[in-house]
Amino acid sequence: MTQTHEELHLIGDVARRTGLSVSAIRYYSDEGLVVPADQTDGGHRRYDAAAIARLEYIRTLRDLETGLDQVRRVLTGTVELRDLLAEHLEVVETRTHDLQAKRAVLRALVRSESTQERARLLQRLVTMSDAQRQNLVDDFLTEVSQGMPAHVADRLREAHPELPADPSPEQLDAWIDLAELLQDDDYRAVTREYLRETYASEIGRRMAQPDIQDFVRSAGDELMPKLAAACSAGLSPEDSHATDLAERFVQQAAAAAGVGADDDLRSRLAARYLEVDEVLTQTLEHDGYRASEGRYLELVAVINGTPAPEASVRGDLDLSGFGAWLSRAILAGPARRAGE
DSSP states (O other): OOOGGGOOOOOHHHHHHHHHHHHHHHHHHHSSSOSSEETTOOEEEEEEEHHHHHHHHHHHHHTTTOOOHHHHHHHHHSSOHHHHOOOHHHHHHHHHHHHHHHHHHHHHHHHHHOOOHHHHHHHHHOOOOHHHHHHHHHHHHHTTTTTTTTTHHHHHHHHHHOOOOSOOOHHHHHHHHHHHHHHHHHHHHHHHHHHHHHHHHHHHHHSSSSHHHHHGGGGGEEEEEHHHHHHHHTTTSSSSHHHHHHHHHHHHHHHTTTTTOOOOHHHHHHHHHHHHHHHHHHHHHHHHHHTTTHHHHHHHHHTTTOOOHHHHHTTTTTTTTTTHHHHHHHHHHHHHTTOO
């Protein structure tokens, strides 16, 4: 059956309907991707609804930057659309990763006056392999922790940066900042000196005590936030809820140490937590810490997508009083239970 004039559309009308240019429609027709349904006596091409739908399909694929050969393969049934899109998605994701890397380099260059040499350095940093990044970090940690107590080196190595396969712009920025620091001789010297001074000092020895370290590591534990909330809410350390939580804390400490939860353990824990406020506050607010170990841990946290070191230790705690509050709650438990 011959189609009527109303069922066919001249190329200008097709262009308006599809958003394609007239020249693009002619090109696709000449390439055989779309066949006109008819043409006028004057040689003007006319297209039916099926041709218009095919052109819109072509435009969608081309808007996704699909190559013309790939479009042809889909239209001719040589390849399934799903497979084609999966191939194209991989290309787009690779391009996105490259653009993020370039963005990170440009942001780093804009932040400070940069030379051509530094631009090349930054580009190298964002394109490092996992093994190269590992070697850079290991070399830094080995140098700055040389001669330090084992627990110091171990803690730094536990905070090891692992850049994800698909990092966010913020993670790439943090990696560039960290990689530059790790290669900076002055930063290495400052960090090495800070670690030596800190962990050879009285406050360093106190910070290294197992109970203080247990407290730091337990900041994200289920029980510690409950204790923090009770303290922040203004609950008296002698309150039954506070002493019950503190007793659970003592029981956990005893189990971890393989000892009995007796009054001697409670006294030692209470004495240690009296020191927590002062020790942690002095450590976290120390200028040397912020410029060396603290800066390293902060950048690693961004790269790994984990809480910053201050957040993991502080949480919602007010370090000016939490240790003393917990100390009182630990000691108040036996007296309260004896009076029941």
